[in-house]
Amino acid sequence: MDEKSLSFYEKVFETARHIPRGRVTSYGAIARFLGSGRSARLVGYAMNLSHMAFPPVPAHRVVNRNGMLTGRMHFETPETMQRCLEAEGLTVRQHQLLHFKEHFWDPSAHLNYSDLFEQ
Numbered sequence: 001m002d003e004k005s006l007s008f009y010e011k012v013f014e015t016a017r018h019i020p021r022g023r024v025t026s027y028g029a030i031a032r033f034l035g036s037g038r039s040a041r042l043v044g045y046a047m048n049l050s051h052m053a054f055p056p057v058p059a060h061r062v063v064n065r066n067g068m069l070t071g072r073m074h075f076e077t078p079e080t081m082q083r084c085l086e087a088e089g090l091t092v093r094q095h096q097l098l099h100f101k102e103h104f105w106d107p108s109a110h111l112n113y114s115d116l117f118e119q
Contacts, residue, residue, distance in 0.1 A: 008034070011117060012046035013053045015107050018116075019061040022088045023105035024097060026065045033107040040065075048074045060084035067100030 006014070015030050027040040027047070036042070043062070048071065050057035060081045064070045072081040072095060082092045091098040 006117060008036070008039075008042065009046040009049065010053075012043050013050055013057045014116060015111065016047070016050070016057050016059065016062055017055065018107065018111055019058055019105055021058075022090065022103065024061045024063050024067070024085070024090070024100070024103050025105045025107060026063060028065050029104075029106050029108065030062065033111065033113065035113070044071060047071055051075075058084075061088075061105075063097055063100070067097035069095045069097070 011034050012030055015033060016025075019025055027043040028037070030043045031037055031039040034043075047057075047059045047062050050059040059071065060075070062071065069081050069085075069092065072078050075081045082095070085092055085097065090103060097103065
């Protein structure tokens with residue numbers, strides 16, 4: 001992909017597409033990976049629009065820094081995000097992912113920005 005032709009939202013979507021099944025990351029972790037550490041809220045806005053992206057974006061795998069399902073209201077129903085995570089073997093109680101640190105996937109530790117966007 002040509003980095004210059006991708007918008008910030010498209011970079012967010014592409015990063016989220018790499019989150020493995022059964023793992024989650026945070027808005028802030030994606031922002032840091034993209035070199036915009038103070039843009040966690042902007043990553044959240046991107047996730048709100050991700051249902052229109054193709055290929056599909058597993059937006060249910062992106063939670064806040066405490067493992068809260070803060071984006072749940074932007075899915076088809078408020079329960080959809082939780083159901084998707086539970087279908088991948090994760091446990092959610094009161095809109096919070098249990099054992100968040102165990103399931104956390106850091107894109108900065110698993111992806112290379114140059115390989116992903118500067119080809």
